[in-house]
Structures are given as structure tokens and as C-alpha cells.
Amino acid sequence: MAKALKVVDAHAHLGKCCVFDLASTEEALLARMDESGIDATIVQPYPGAKNAAETHDRIAELCAKYPERFFGLASVSPHGDRQAYHREVERCVRALHFVGVKLHTIGHGVNPLSEDGQYVFSTAAELGIPVMVHTGPGMPFALPSLCIPAAQKHPDLKIILAHAGFAVFSAEAQVAASVCRNLYLETSWCIGEDIRWMISTIGTDRVMMGSDLPSNVPVEVAKYKALNLDREVYDQVMGGNAIEVFNLPMQGEYVHTARGAQSQAGL
Numbered sequence: 001m002a003k004a005l006k007v008v009d010a011h012a013h014l015g016k017c018c019v020f021d022l023a024s025t026e027e028a029l030l031a032r033m034d035e036s037g038i039d040a041t042i043v044q045p046y047p048g049a050k051n052a053a054e055t056h057d058r059i060a061e062l063c064a065k066y067p068e069r070f071f072g073l074a075s076v077s078p079h080g081d082r083q084a085y086h087r088e089v090e091r092c093v094r095a096l097h098f099v100g101v102k103l104h105t106i107g108h109g110v111n112p113l114s115e116d117g118q119y120v121f122s123t124a125a126e127l128g129i130p131v132m133v134h135t136g137p138g139m140p141f142a143l144p145s146l147c148i149p150a151a152q153k154h155p156d157l158k159i160i161l162a163h164a165g166f167a168v169f170s171a172e173a174q175v176a177a178s179v180c181r182n183l184y185l186e187t188s189w190c191i192g193e194d195i196r197w198m199i200s201t202i203g204t205d206r207v208m209m210g211s212d213l214p215s216n217v218p219v220e221v222a223k224y225k226a227l228n229l230d231r232e233v234y235d236q237v238m239g240g241n242a243i244e245v246f247n248l249p250m251q252g253e254y255v256h257t258a259r260g261a262q263s264q265a266g267l
């Protein structure tokens with residue numbers, strides 16, 4: 001039984017999605033985490049949630065029920081009333097203790113260069129939380145390089161490129177991250193060897209594992225395992241970096257077993 005650092009899935013959704021016709025339940029998330037040895041998951045609403053605030057509450061309930069296993073990330077369209085947007089994101093951070101906010105380039109139709117897109121970045125900078133941006137499918141808004149201006153305007157803001165360009169634009173995501181030290185790459189749906197390439201090019205501290213969908217959890221974990229990374233690097237990209245970037249309040253030692261991870265805190 002090998003002791004390891006915690007494994008974190010940086011990108012998952014709860015609820016229903018009327019944009020992509022998807023749905024994820026609490027039970028599905030937990031089952032996949034146990035099956036694949038995931039200690040903690042960062043959960044956000046789908047961009048096609050009928051009511052983002054209700055889904056935020058549902059995520060908060062999940063986080064309260066399973067402390068240190070789930071963390072919330074806000075996702076709401078910035079195209080509506082600006083004060084209402086700010087109020088909801090602030091509520092998620094201050095009252096629900098969420099750890100970040102999403103800018104959904106395709107699901108919410110947000111150009112990172114637009115006024116509403118820039119408002120997402122400035123709101124996050126003000127609240128002191130990272131922004132996760134969907135990249136890949138959904139061009140031109142979803143091109144990774146469109147996050148470079150925001151990263152340069154807010155040098156202390158951490159911006160995570162979700163899907164790291166989604167294979168087709170992974171090289172561009174890597175170039176963007178090479179230009180801006182505050183850009184991070186979450187690699188769901190990427191090609192395994194591209195992940196190795198990203199780690200070797202931009203460093204071991206800015207790449208992180210994410211699944212996006214419950215059925216994709218074992219696939220993404222298998223991808224990283226297949227790369228045969230050094231143990232220290234593996235621990236960083238499989239959890240350490242997400243804990244650091246999202247400032248996850250996680251404590252206790254975890255021991256990985258065949259069935260998954262069990263908290264050993266206090267034993």
C-alpha cells in the first residue's frame with residue numbers, strides 16, 4: 001500500500017446541461033472518484049444549467065456533506081445584469097467558499113477579449129480567486145491565446161486553460177502558457193504525449209489533471225499513469241498543483257488502496 005500525495009480532479013460538473021445534453025449526479029461523481037482513487041474533485045455547474053444559482057447551492061450541499069472531497073467553482077453567464085453576476089460570484093466565494101470561477105467561451109458564448117469577458121477576469125482578481133477558461137472547441141472564442149491579454153493585464157490572477165486546447169490547440173495552449181507565467185493547463189481530452197510535452201516545456205508546476213465528465217475519470221487517470229512520470233512529478237500534476245493553484249484547504253494523509261482513497265487523518 002503506497003502512500004501518496006492527494007489526487008485531485010480539477011474539472012467536473014454537477015447537474016444538467018441543456019447546451020451539451022449532459023447530466024452528472026452526486027452518486028456518479030462519488031462512484032468514479034472511489035473507482036479511480038480520486039481524493040477530491042472541483043465541481044462546477046454545466047454552462048447549460050437552467051439555474052446556475054440553484055446548482056451552486058447543490059454543489060455547496062455536496063461540499064458540506066463530504067468535506068475535503070468536493071470543492072465548488074462558480075459558473076454563470078456574464079452577459080446578464082452585471083450587478084447580479086457580481087453578486088452571485090461573490091456569494092459563491094464568500095458564503096459558499098467556492099475556489100474559482102469559470103469563463104465558458106462556448107457554453108456561455110463569451111469572448112475573453114470582450115467587455116463581459118474582461119469583467120469575469122476583473123471580478124475574479126478582485127475576489128482573489130482563479131479563473132478557469134474553456135479552450136478548444138468553440139473557436140474563435142475558445143482559442144487559448146485569447147487569454148494572454150487578460151493574463152498580462154492581471155499578473156497576479158491565476159488563469160487555468162480548461163482542456164489545454166483540447167488536443168487540436170494544445171500547442172497553442174502551451175505557447176500561451178510559455179508567454180504568461182500565470183497561465184495553467186488542465187488537460188482533460190488532451191493526448192497523453194502532448195501532456196508529457198506540456199510538462200517538459202512549461203514545467204511541472206503548471207499542468208493538472210481534470211476529467212470534465214464522470215465517464216472520463218478513469219480515462220484521464222489512465223493517461224497520466226501510462227506516461228510513467230517520476231513519482232514527484234506525478235504527484236504534482238495529479239493533485240499538488242490543483243491544491244496549490246485553487247488554494248484547496250486539504251489536510252490529513254491519504255493512503256491509496258485498490259478501491260480508492262481512504263482518509264487516514266487522525267488514525
Ligand SMILES: [Zn+2]
Pocket residue numbers: 011013212
Ligand atoms: Zn467542462
